[in-house]
Amino acid sequence: MxxxxxxxxxxxxxxxxxxxxxxxxxxxxxxxxxxxxxxxxxxxxxxxxxxxxxxxxxxxxxxxxxxxxxxxxxxxxxxxxxxxxxxxxxxSSAPDERLVSNLKEVFETPLGKLYEADCLKVLRSIESDSVDLVFADPPFNLDKLYPSNMDDNIREEEYLKWMEEWLKECVRVLKHGGALFTWNLPVWNSSITNFLHGSLTFKHWVGVDIKYSLPIQGRLYPSHYSLLYFVKGEKANKLVADRLPTPTCPSCYGDIKDYGGYKHKMNPLGISLTDIWTDIPPVRHAKYKKRVGSNELSIKLLDRIIEMSTNEGDLVFDPFGGSGTTYVVSELKGRRWIGCEIGPCEDIVQRFENISDDQEHLERIRAKLNHLFVPAIARERELRGLWTAQSVSKKNE
Incomplete structure (x- = not known):
């Protein structure tokens, strides 16, 4: 149309x-x-x-x-x-001021810089058409208490106006073919889609199944977060998703889905990623928590997004630093990055000082990708005489 x-x-x-x-x-x-x-x-x-x-x-x-x-x-x-x-x-409306000075840089690596500043100030210091990926996980306006003491309970129209203000800057700095992902509640992402349609090309609404809250009377159980995916221009510079292992029974290692006579047509690297993600875990275990009393995003989520939409050496920008997951994953995957957090940044800096923990976690995550059956499960299936990608391939040679 x-x-x-x-x-x-x-x-x-x-x-x-x-x-x-x-x-x-x-x-x-x-x-x-x-x-x-x-x-x-x-x-x-x-x-x-x-x-x-x-x-x-x-x-x-x-x-x-x-x-x-x-x-x-x-x-x-x-x-x-x-x-x-x-x-x-x-x-007579005032011109937009883009030149911003005196940004407070609090941390730097060979690949990235972290600022303790409002995201709009940082955005206005970034050159147009220079960023390959923007990932944004803004406050949800749920009246939560943040370390920065920001007001997380403002009128709906003010919240949406603020959303459009920083999103407009994100669009400006994004390269043609670059990707924009916004993580939010469905109610807010559905409200900004029309605004984004005016500047970007819609690719996907990804539903990420994470159950944090209890059922609410008069509503369906709120069990997913919305991940909007847009690109600047007609075509993404990169859209190559990891493939996932096919589900198997945890006890007998047998098939959960019957592929019938199509087993030989299965890709040995795994099944295609869909726009419903059910394998992203909430970060609850103390071993992986980087901030006390706050929800955090899984390394698995950011690894998937960064791997799907960028190449090594590309530039990633996240306007809401939080616990620093985007920056750590970018660093570990060889992407350049720019980050900012309006509140204290000590948790992010400390996370980089212990980045080996996240590196080990990321390696475990990636070891399970791009296999139809991960090696350990493939061995168990072979012992039980069950089919594997290798066995059906040999049978049809």
Whole structure:
């Protein structure tokens, strides 16, 4: 599905005249395919593309969003509050300040830097179109107490406005083809999808089955978190997921699913990853907890996301440091990273000082991936005369 050429019309370009469209590409230096993508999907450009368009055509981002009908909540609020003088109010709105100084750097490795600062200040210091992966696990606005003493119980519209504010910056810094993952409650992720659709391409809504809470009367048992996956542009630079072992009975090692006569067609590296993840454990054991009294993300989750969407040497940014899981996994996997945490960063720094613990944990996780049956289970099946990827392969040779 496409839109009615609102991007080209906003710039005074007739989409029916090929010479005008080609002239637009020459003037801006933006590839023709990308311009057509912005027009067909009604996507507001970001980063350097937005800068080129606004400078060459003398149109502000606000005007572009108004003409394309891509209003964010901050703009809608401004229009509501100034309905009698809307044009004057928009034209007099303050310019966006991007230059930020005096960021407090608290930790550095050969691959990454950690700042104790608000994520918006750090984001505004990052160059446009420079980050390969953004992973964000923001506060959920559930009135929790954080070490930073931030207010985690604000009005819904303010929370969503804040979400859009930092997400907009994340889109700006993301490379074309780069990936954005946001981890949140379904209610919040469902509220920001329309905003993200205006700048990025939707790939997946991943449901991650983790049961933290007790059943609530009048509601279905809330047993999953939402992981939104978008990319900047039409195509991801990388989307290669690990393969998982097929489930087996823990007692007899037999099949849980009957593959019938299709066993010989099974990929020996395992089964394909779906958009429902049931194998991500909550971090409850004291051995793996890095912060007292706070929920943490599993190393397994970040390993999967980083492995799926980046290559070694790529740049990862996480605007909400928490216990530092994203940064540690990035470091161990040879990815460059930029991190920030508005509150105290001692737990993250201490985690890096004991990074060998996380390295051993990560190695155990990865040893179980990309096998149809992990080696230990394959041996048990062979002893019991059960089929393995190797046995059905030999049988069909």
């Amino acid at each position: 496409t839109y009615s050429n609102q991007f080209f019309e906003a710039l005074g370009v007739d989409h029916r005249v090929k010479s005008e469209v080609k002239s637009l590409a020459l003037r801006t230096g933006i590839p023709l395919s990308r311009l057509n993508f912005y027009n067909h999907k009604n996507v507001v450009p970001s980063g350097f593309d937005l800068t080129k368009v606004t400078e060459i055509f003398g149109v502000s981002e606000v005007q572009l969003r108004l003409k394309m009908g891509r209003l964010d909540r901050a703009l809608i609020e401004l229009i509501q509050n100034s309905s009698d003088q809307v044009l004057r109010a928009i034209n």
